[in-house]
Structure formats: structure tokens, C-alpha cells
Amino acid sequence: RPFAMLTATAHAVPKRVFTNHDFASIGIDTSDEWIRERTGIGQRYIAGEGENLTSLCTQAARDAMAAAGVTAAELDAIILGTASPDRLLPSTAVEVQAALGATRAVAFDIDAACSGWLYGSQIAEGLIATGSYETILVIGGEVLSRIVNWKDRNTCVLFGDGAGATVVKKATKQRGILSAYMRSDGTLADLLHRPKGAGNAPVTPEIILEGSHYIQMAGREVFKNAVRSMADAADRALDGAKLSAADIDVLIPHQANIRIIEATAKHAGIPMEKVFVNVEKYGNTSAASIPIALSEAQKAGIVKEGTTVMFVAFGAGFTWGSMVVRF
Numbered sequence: 038r039p040f041a042m043l044t045a046t047a048h049a050v051p052k053r054v055f056t057n058h059d060f061a062s063i064g065i066d067t068s069d070e071w072i073r074e075r076t077g078i079g080q081r082y083i084a085g086e087g088e089n090l091t092s093l094c095t096q097a098a099r100d101a102m103a104a105a106g107v108t109a110a111e112l113d114a115i116i117l118g119t120a121s122p123d124r125l126l127p128s129t130a131v132e133v134q135a136a137l138g139a140t141r142a143v144a145f146d147i148d149a150a151c152s153g154w155l156y157g158s159q160i161a162e163g164l165i166a167t168g169s170y171e172t173i174l175v176i177g178g179e180v181l182s183r184i185v186n187w188k189d190r191n192t193c194v195l196f197g198d199g200a201g202a203t204v205v206k207k208a209t210k211q212r213g214i215l216s217a218y219m220r221s222d223g224t225l226a227d228l229l230h231r232p233k234g235a236g237n238a239p240v241t242p243e244i245i246l247e248g249s250h251y252i253q254m255a256g257r258e259v260f261k262n263a264v265r266s267m268a269d270a271a272d273r274a275l276d277g278a279k280l281s282a283a284d285i286d287v288l289i290p291h292q293a294n295i296r297i298i299e300a301t302a303k304h305a306g307i308p309m310e311k312v313f314v315n316v317e318k319y320g321n322t323s324a325a326s327i328p329i330a331l332s333e334a335q336k337a338g339i340v341k342e343g344t345t346v347m348f349v350a351f352g353a354g355f356t357w358g359s360m361v362v363r364f
């Protein structure tokens with residue numbers, strides 16, 4: 038180690054902003070105060086006509102590639118983490134490949150929910166370590182607004198749309214991924230899932246009527262598991278990198294909920310001043326959340342050359358993991 042580094046990251050979001058106050062206009066019985074107090078979310082971006090996962094991911098990818106000075110012809114692979122693909126078949130990654138004209142690349146999706154970009158980065162690291170791949174585009178993107186039940190206040194207030202893309206290349210001695218950790222636990226799959234609408238229960242009018250093809254979540258149980266798993270991931274990140282909490286300049290956690298973020302920082306012994314938080318502006322964008330945060334942190338000059346960053350993610354599956362990266 039290090040084998041791979043994250044050279045440039047960019048993000049894209051839909052045009053439309055949907056604030057907490059806007060829920061009243063669609064008949065949802067909630068309030069700005071309730072949502073902010075429990076989650077820290079103030080607004081989210083929602084895809085409209087002409088916008089989809091492919092368009093958001095392609096825009097983020099183009100900007101990241103321009104910043105990294107990489108052309109489409111140089112891409113060896115495109116790895117796209119998402120739980121809300123444009124189509125169930127084929128992958129959205131191949132659609133992004135076609136849009137970019139990245140003819141040499143192998144392109145595929147991974148479904149690790151909110152851990153998608155983190156898993157993707159570690160898969161990219163593995164591919165680069167084989168020696169056969171040099172330049173890999175890792176994308177985390179979601180259009181969750183199309184798989185959320187807009188009549189269910191337990192879930193529709195939490196999620197947002199967006200995409201973040203990172204160009205991953207061979208590391209230099211001083212800079213790159215210093216530790217990488219991935220876990221999953223399928224015994225808890227039913228706590229956060231789309232119960233029907235795929236192979237086990239193909240869509241019927243009844244399924245559509247009951248809304249069981251949309252995301253369903255046992256909020257409290259998910260909360261407890263998220264806190265526990267993100268603490269585990271933070272511990273492993275430091276152990277793997279042989280660093281202490283004081284060595285971490287910036288913590289970029291998955292942006293699901295401010296209370297989960299605070300619990301993770303406290304467990305890791307990292308003060309909140311070192312934690313990058315933007316959940317207020319985007320809501321939970323699942324696989325897109327960490328790369329959007331990284332993109333913003335780099336633009337703000339919070340993450341720059343020499344900065345040591347810890348990433349921690351948790352999502353449906355459950356899936357979780359972490360990375361420490363020296364930029």
C-alpha cells in the first residue's frame with residue numbers, strides 16, 4: 038500500500054430543489070422542525086423531466102475527468118454504485134460508457150446501496166493492484182426519488198438524488214488509499230429494502246397499489262445498526278492504516294442523518310470541526326453521498342494535497358465499510 042489514489046472528484050445534482058416546507062404541497066403530514074431535529078436535513082434535489090441516473094452520472098464523470106486530465110479513451114473501467122438504476126437490465130454503467138464514448142472500458146454496476154462508491158473505490162484499487170488496469174472511473178449515483186413512496190412520510194423525507202464521480206489511478210508512494218475495509222450482513226436485509234417488484238414478486242397492479250415496490254425501512258433498527266457498523270468501520274480504518282484519530286484531518290461519513298454522523302465521530306474520537314457535513318443540503322443520496330461530500334470538500338479547499346481523510350459508509354444490505362486516503 039498504497040496501490041491506488043483518488044485523483045479528482047466531481048458531482049452533479051438535478052435542477053429542482055425540494056425543501057422540507059414543500060412536503061405540505063403534496064399532502065405529507067410533516068414539518069421542517071421534525072425533519073431537521075431528527076435528521077439534520079433541510080432540502081434535497083429531485084430529478085425532473087429529462088434528468089435520470091445516466092445523465093447525472095455522465096455530467097459528474099465528465100467534470101471529474103476534465104479535472105483529472107483524463108480522456109474517455111483512457112478509461113480502463115467504469116464502476117457505478119447505485120440502488121436506483123435507470124433500467125433493471127442492462128446496467129447504468131454501460132449507458133454512461135456509451136454517453137462518454139469510453140469504448141475501451143469494461144463497465145458494470147454494483148449494488149451496495151449507500152456503500153456503493155466506497156465498495157467501488159476498493160474494487161478499483163484491487164483492479165489496479167493486478168497491474169492490468171490504470172485508470173478507473175468510480176461513480177456513486179442515485180435517483181431515489183423514483184423508488185421512494187411519496188405517500189410514506191417515514192421514508193420520503195429522507196432521500197435525495199445526485200451523483201459523484203472519482204477518477205482512480207495508480208498511487209504514488211506518498212499518496213493514495215492507506216486502508217480499505219468492506220463488510221456486509223444479509224441476515225438484516227429486510228430492515229431496509231424494496232419488498233416486491235422484481236424476480237421474487239414481479240410487478241402486478243396489486244403490488245403497485247400497495248406500494249410494496251418502493252423502499253421500506255424500519256427506521257429505528259436501521260439507525261441502531263448504522264451507528265454500530267459505522268463505529269466498527271471507523272475502528273478498522275484506523276487499524277488498517279496504522280493511524281490514530283489525531284492523524285485524521287477530515288472525516289467524510291455517509292450523509293444519512295446528522296445524529297448518526299455525530300455518533301460516528303464521537304466513537305472515533307474525531308471532533309465535529311473535522312467532520313464534513315452537507316446532509317442539510319442534499320438529504321441522503323445513498324451511493325452519491327460520499328463523493329458529493331468529497332467533491333464539495335475539495336472545492337472548498339478542506340481536502341487538498343497532503344490531507345488525510347477517513348471515509349465511513351453504511352447502507353442497505355446491510356453493507357458498510359471505510360477507507361483512509363492521503364490526498
Ligand code: ACO
Nearest residue numbers: 067071075151190191194256257259260293294351352353
Ligand atoms: N414527519 C412527522 N412525523 C413523522 C415522520 C415525518 N416525516 N416520520 C415518522 N413520523 C412519526 C412516526 O409516525 C412516529 O409517530 P408515532 O409515535 O405516532 O407512531 C413518530 O414520528 C416517531 O417516529 P420514530 O421512528 O420514533 O422517530 P425517530 O426518532 O426514530 O426518527 C428516523 C425516525 C429519522 C427515520 C430515524 O429512525 C432514523 O434516522 N433512522 C435511520 C434512517 C436512515 O438514516 N436510513 C438510511 C441509512 S442507510 C442508508 O442510507 C440506505
